Amino acid sequence: MYLFNTLKRCKEEFVPIDENNVRMYVCGPTVYDRAHLGNAKTPVVFDVLYRVLCNKYGKNHVTYVSNITDVDDKILNKHKETGKSIREITEQTYQWYVDDMAKLNVLAPNYRPRATEYINEMIELVELLLKERHAYEAQGHVLFDVDSMPNYGFLSGRSMKEMIAGARIEVADYKKNPADFVLWKPSDADQPGWNSPWGYGRPGWHLECSAMSSKLLGNSFDIHGGGSDLIFPHHENECAQSLCAHPGEKFANYWVHGGMLMxxxxxxxxxxxxxxxxxxxxxxxxxxxxxxxxxxxxxxxxxxxxxxxxxxxxxxxxxxxxxxxxxxxxxxxxxxxxxxxxxxxxxxxxxxxxxxxxxxxxxxxxxxxxxxxxxxxxxxxxxxxxxxxxxxxxxxxxFKGSVGDEAQEIEKLIAQRAEAKKNKDYALADKIRNDLKEKGIILEDSPQGTTWKKI
RNA sequence: GGCCGGUUGGCAGAGUGGCUCAUGCAGAGGACUGCAAAUCCUUGUACAUCGGUUCAAUUCCGGUACCGGCCUCCA
The missing domain is CATH 1.10.730.10 (Isoleucyl-tRNA Synthetase; Domain 1)
Structure with missing residues (x-):
């Protein structure tokens, strides 16, 4: 089996860490509004990969995790716009998403973890990064120190120089390097938050996936997937967090990214x-x-x-x-x-x-x-x-959909038409067929009789 | 500006250093049918551009043009 690995920028043979437990993590949606077409394409693609892996290694030897981001500033904004409670927004949107996935015949992943259920794991991860001196506290925030990781940028293939040249990175006076990103940020009393060693606050987006994948799949697993727009900064920052928190581990061996929907x-x-x-x-x-x-x-x-x-x-x-x-x-x-x-x-x-x-x-x-x-x-x-x-x-x-009374009526007309055909009254037979066609019902004759379909 | 990816017949879209050939839709012709529909059979049309490597390139390498993505939240 072969996969295009973003890490190597080429197709390479897929060799799982453990054939008896092939592990895949795919970034799921932030639940703040109805899922769009792009949100549908990625899970469909990885659903096929999941099916192929199950076929090759056995259904009980594959663990597939796809997360739900249910704490995020977009949700907060939705709450401000609509006045609906955060809980109401995330529950409703989650349900819509799960329903959409079911309609698309996307198999349920083994785990669909929600960020808010893994806050403790996230706090532990931040503590580990602080202890290893890969993170620092500033004005209530905890930031990842990109200068503490010599090969930061290896996944997306960009150098620090390029990133600074981009000059669109959010500059904040409390950052040691403009490319440093937030692991934990303070919340106001009326915002969602959790008590932490750094005060009342909430996790940064990138932190969630690192914490949840480690908890459910371990510090090294096989495949990490998502849309190609996530390569930078999301996946780059996940790599930074997970690799610095767990030295010697591999995080994900194969990074698989889907093309964007247009x-x-x-x-x-x-x-x-x-x-x-x-x-x-x-x-x-x-x-x-x-x-x-x-x-x-x-x-x-x-x-x-x-x-x-x-x-x-x-x-x-x-x-x-x-x-x-x-x-x-x-x-x-x-x-x-x-x-x-x-x-x-x-x-x-x-x-x-x-x-x-x-x-x-x-x-x-x-x-x-x-x-x-x-x-x-x-x-x-x-x-x-x-x-x-x-x-x-x-x-x-x-072809027929869920038709009720309509079906009997159609069968009756088909019988009438059969009678007309027997009598070589083709004008009547064709009239019945055309009348039904106008109602969106197509008749098909065969040696075994006539069948119908809805168009 | 930096970094990626793409350019295949009317359309969608795989693939390959040479061979008869993707596949589907649309088009043309035919079979079947009372006529249709469905199905089957036959069939035309292609590899952006300019160089290079090679006995041989749509396929490898380089330049050019055009298109798209990322660099800020995004699947």
Whole structure:
């Protein structure tokens, strides 16, 4: 298995520290508002990686952690804007997020830790850094001393000189070096906070992931993931904290970063009016279409979202489910996933290549004649699709949705049309078909009779 | 300004130092069908640009142009 490792800036063979417990940590969202498309892409990509790891090492030999940041100034701002309590905001947003993930068929990670439940671990980590002289106190803050770490910047590949040249680092008079970042900061009495050796305050963002990953996965683990925008400063600072607090440990061996999501070729932003939340997009297309769409581009590339692409993904799924609909009553045999698909996914999660083989498997299924061949083709397709997290739905439900009384009415019209066809009254038969088409119901004749679908 | 990444056919999007060939959508033709739909078969079109290395480059190296990302919160 191979992964593109940001540390080495190249693809390298993945060798876990412990094959019996492969450990992965992926940065999750800050819960202050509905998750947007970018917040959806990253978990979908790492969900595929999780599935591939489970397939290779066994489900019980993989530990996957994805955190929830529930203490942050953005949440504080939301509280000021809306007047809603912090707790109300984070609980509601968390629930929305979990629901969105479920719709996208993202498997639940083994742990979904919340920052506020690991404050003690964070305080311990700060104490360790102070003791090792990698941090210092100033005006109620505790700051990480970047000058205490000679190779600070090794992950993102930038030198201290460059960072200062950037000159957009927040300058504060209490910082020894402008690049020093906050580990702990003071809170006002009306702000969320916890008592600490440095007074009432709250943790800096970077600290959370270092503390939670250490607690749940250990001081050295295999994969750390996230969007490429997190490389600097977030992941760089996590490295600084964790490596300085635990000398001799490796923190994460493989850093895996997904390309940014864009909309119509440019960065998604509220000011450009091309900002979409997951639930907004799911009003226009099934969640599975969005999931498939994310997988049509290699995760490492920037991903360009368009509604045309979303519609195309939906049509692709129609094609796939059409094939499955024909063999809906066929039992699966003992076939396993297509080896080419496993190989493609184990080669740095090459989902576009894997999908091209899915198309081939669908074609094979459509052409299969004997029951034995059909069962084999169906099983291979479903087992392969499971690695990608697609085709999990019942094909009839995919096309018909949750229809109630409507179905009986349609069946009645189909019977009428069959009668008309028998009498060679094609005008009436075509009228029934066209009337239904206007209501979004498509009829398909076959030697076995007529079936219908919703479009 | 600094640091990264990209540029493949009408569109989306893999991949490869030479071979017949990604794949999908769209287009063209055909089979099946009362007609459709679905499905199947056949088919055209490509590697930004200029140099270099090589027997051979879309693929490796370098320059140029263009596009995007990061450098501040961000998945």
């Amino acid at each position: 909309v119509d070729g440019v960065k998604m932003s509220k000011s450009l009016g091309n900002f979409y939340t997951i639930d907004q997009v799911l009003e226009k297309a099934p969640a599975e279409a969005l999931r498939l769409l994310f997988l049509t581009t290699h995760y490492h590339q920037p991903f360009n979202f368009t509604f045309e692409g979303l519609e195309a993904a939906k049509q692709t799924l129609d094609k796939f489910y059409n094939a499955l609909l024909r063999v809906k009553d066929m039992a699966c045999d003992s076939s396993s996933a297509d080896e080419r698909i496993v190989n493609a996914l184990e080669d740095d999660i090459n989902t576009p290549l894997a999908l091209s083989y899915i198309h081939e498997l669908v074609n094979t299924l459509n052409k299969a004649e004997s029951d034995v061949d059909k069962a084999k083709a169906k099983t291979t397709l479903l087992k392969s699709a499971e690695l990608l997290g697609i085709l999990w739905q019942n094909p009839e439900e995919w």
